Amino acid sequence: MRKKVTINDIAQLTGVSKTTISRFLNDKYEGMSGETRQRIDAVIKELNYRPNRQARALKSQISSMIGIVVVDISNPYTSRMVKGIMDRLKNTQYHTLIMDSDLSQEREQKNVNKLLDEQVDGIVIQPLGKSSTDYQALGTNVPVVQIDRYVEPLIWPAVVSDNFVQSRNLAKLFLEKDYQRIIVVSPPIKYASPRINRLKGLLNELVNTDIEVKQVITTEIKDVVARNEEIWEQLKVYIKGDAKTAIYAFNGGLLYGLIKIFKEKNILIPEQVGLVGYDDGAFADLVSPGITSIEQNPVEIGYQAADKLLEQIEGKESLIELTCVDSKLNIRQSL
Amino acid sequence: MRKKVTINDIAQLTGVSKTTISRFLNDKYEGMSGETRQRIDAVIKELNYRPNRQARALKSQISSMIGIVVVDISNPYTSRMVKGIMDRLKNTQYHTLIMDSDLSQEREQKNVNKLLDEQVDGIVIQPLGKSSTDYQALGTNVPVVQIDRYVEPLIWPAVVSDNFVQSRNLAKLFLEKDYQRIIVVSPPIKYASPRINRLKGLLNELVNTDIEVKQVITTEIKDVVARNEEIWEQLKVYIKGDAKTAIYAFNGGLLYGLIKIFKEKNILIPEQVGLVGYDDGAFADLVSPGITSIEQNPVEIGYQAADKLLEQIEGKESLIELTCVDSKLNIRQSL
């Protein structure tokens, strides 16, 4: 591991001061002789010199790093949001420092602090907390954008899916098809804004009807396809044919888990039970019958979040608002 | 955005020198009076001081950052490898700077250079290149581990799936079931080590038989489910019933794309054609019939890569070798 070339080496070899080299590096050519410029250029290429970003960052107070805090990077929905962010950042000076909270609020706190320690220029976060007051460290010290989830009171912009609207659309379908009982299958709803809004959208449409809405609450799932047993135990009491029933899975892992369960138990969809849900993996049309599902647009969420963050970093006034990105309701044969 | 607290502020307020503060920060308490220690502790907590990592890194020449370069972060297989790495790193001092090459070798080069500019302490790379000579910048300047793919000559350790072995197992299945023609569906094989080894494993077993092996080469796919048209055009000539034929998809996106095609075209599996492949999403048993598939263990690849990288960083002698992580052949009903 040979010694790293520094700005001093270049200065010495070219016979100019490091100030001049620095100017060169920062494209400040006004009043620099063409000859000097060429000589510097030659030596830099010769030695394959690349400026040390840490030193630059320390002095300039610009790290060129953006922190991303996600709940679980192995979730395909999440990794596509991240892709969107990175895609938008690829032609800027910014890199992404990605932290995975692995569904733990404690880790999330640590992650936020670590990012601040690294002097990131901005943070994109998919928050696990219950309230924005849980994020004292963030405060208004650094530009922040929330994705997928948001915490209130809303002190940073948020880019999320149109959960309320699509859930209402789904409710209309339930009505059309004369379902009498809807079973929502979801991890704990209380503190996760998308789930809250999905439930609200559903209930908003079904209030004043005699459709029964039940909840089956699972643990937070980490698997791409949720494990069976836990869910089935709670669910089976509702699959009895006494009322026309549809299951509504609040995320892809659960939806796929349910498909698997029903396949194993030989329960026919939609004859014995209807099945719909969020389709994080875009696989809902591979099975037979195709599953009516809501497909979000995580890449677009990433795009918009990155744009908003860059605006903030560049000091533009940007509104602290909730931006909803359209999802798509794919009607198939499972209702 | 109030001014950041620095080590100097803490020194002033406690009335000791910043050396002492530095010692405190680095847990060097030998010969520090309990009183001083407590006072420092109090002031740090009071001001909520957190050391600037950039400054620390600059001085200590340890960035505590590990770079990860992946081909496409939105691929579920990839994001699970990343998860494995992060999981292993979570109780260390290291953070992950993740770069997405988006299937472009040009971007990959830039990514590597950017990581070096950031003075990362090590790099995990899923290489896109054709040869390790394509990575001059890396050389032996920094600890490197390859994942999923590897480039030769092997100058850095690599952790990959047991592609050859599982492909051979699949070939044995083809033999057992008397298939006469195998169609490999894959993006370009020539420079991607996993694909090369899968093909080799297959051919190794089928040599000296009269089984015909054909290739349908697609463009590199970026979608979780590959698009239909392109593949079908090439494929349809082989689905004619003149020879018992099986399709072997070399990655999950293609496998899912094929399932979709056959569903749309009403082609029966396994009656009209057999279908097997790599299952990056773990969805192959959701469809009917269940698809015989190879499921890799990307998280484990991540674990082992992280371990090997940490070893190198800590200066332990580690062998430059190829490590194969077991995948699982799930035999279902599609052959």
Added chain:
DNA sequence: TTGAAAGCGCTAACAA
């Protein structure tokens, strides 16, 4: 057209 010098926030050798 170029350079000297100070300093970003921290660490560590050496001194006291």
Added chain:
DNA sequence: TTGTTAGCGCTTTCAA
């Protein structure tokens, strides 16, 4: 038990 000082690699003000 603690402090002085130099310096990591760069940027930038001010001067020449």
